[in-house]
Amino acid sequence: MDDSLHLQLPNLYVFQQVAKRGSFQAAADHLKLSRSAVSKKVAQLEDRLSQRLLQRSTRKLRLTESGESLLRATATLEQLVLNTEQIRQNREEQPKGSVKISSSTLITQRFLVPLLPELQAELPLVTTTINADDRQVDLIDTGVDIAVRVGHLPDSSLVARQIGEKTWGYFASPLYLERYGEPATPRQLLNHRCLVFQSQQLNADHWRFADPEGTDDVIETVTVTPAMTTDDGRTMVEMATLGLGVIRVDPLLIGEELASGVLVPVLPRWQHPDSVPIHLICLGRKARNRAVDAVWEFLGARLPGLIGKHR
Incomplete structure (x- = not known):
């Protein structure tokens, strides 16, 4: 196949529209081209194929035998053009x-x-x-x-x-609990190494606990002495997995550590009373x-x- 054949694709589409609509003017209106431009493209295609595709007269156009064969051969071309145009429009309409x-x-x-x-x-x-x-x-x-x-x-x-x-919970690594023991009450945290997440919020060292018997109005607050502080949540979790202390964190954010056992709950019977x-x-x-x-x-x-x- 001649390498220049692909250059005829636009002319093939113009020919198809002329044959489908029955006149150069109707095809020109649809394609938003001048009548002379449409006629020129069809003539270029005929020259390339060395075949007359249309019998022209002052009153109407008629497909030649070669034109009818070519029209059948290009039956899917219009849909291809429409699909290509739709892809272009979709891309232009996509957020960018x-x-x-x-x-x-x-x-x-x-x-x-x-x-x-x-x-x-x-x-x-x-x-x-x-x-x-x-x-x-x-x-x-x-x-x-x-x-x-x-x-x-x-x-x-x-x-x-x-x-x-x-929400919040309290967690430590098995390594830490083996070394320092497990607190039985919130106040025993005063004798433990606590890792505090120091954010813009005040009272980050005020750890709150609800009564394990479920009495909502009985809240115990323990002001821990931080063994270490950080303003990065990921760093705080990593420090806890290394056995450096007890942390207060949303259990939602340490699902992998809990599932693998590198962190375990501390004071699981005591619930943190707050959520935000x-x-x-x-x-x-x-x-x-x-x-x-x-x-x-x-x-x-x-x-x-x-x-x-x-x-």
Whole structure:
């Protein structure tokens, strides 16, 4: 096959439209071309094939035998063109751009990262930047588009969608408990090495416990003396797995460590009395583009089920 044959594909499509619509003018109107341009393309195709495809007269067009054969041979060409155009339109309509997402280190690792392959497949033209930070960053100052925020939200212009709840439990490694013993009551934690997550929240060293008999109004608060502190949740969990102390953390975020046995519950009969909401937040609609909207809807649809599944 001549290497230049592929150059005739546009002319083949023009010929097909002329044959289908019965005139050069009708084909020109459909293709948004001039009548002379349509006639020229058909003439080029005839020259390339050395065959007359149309019998022209002042009143109508008639396909020659070669023209009829070619029309049958190109029966699927129009659908191919339509499919190609649809692909182009779909790509142009797909959200495109960059989206910056902020979340804590543990939520990023446990929930956001596992969703990235599906996010990329569904939104291939969107580039995501993941900011794993245990601080509560200001969206406007940092250029963050979407954030996962733990805790009660102040009144603001931010749009929020609750995707779960955060609870707490107390955990240590078997290695630590073998070395230091297991506390039987909350107050015995005063004699233990406690690893404290030092965030922007106050009273990070105030560990609260509900009465094991289930009396909700009896709350015991123990102010522990930190053996070590960190502002990174992932680091805190790693320190605990190495036997460095007892941690307070949402069990949802250490599912792998609990399943493998590298961390075990401490004071399991005592329940932490509090829980706080987990929200997905972003700026108001006027400040968002289509890419941010698409990622917002994706995360809003996936994260609640993923968080609930691991409770």
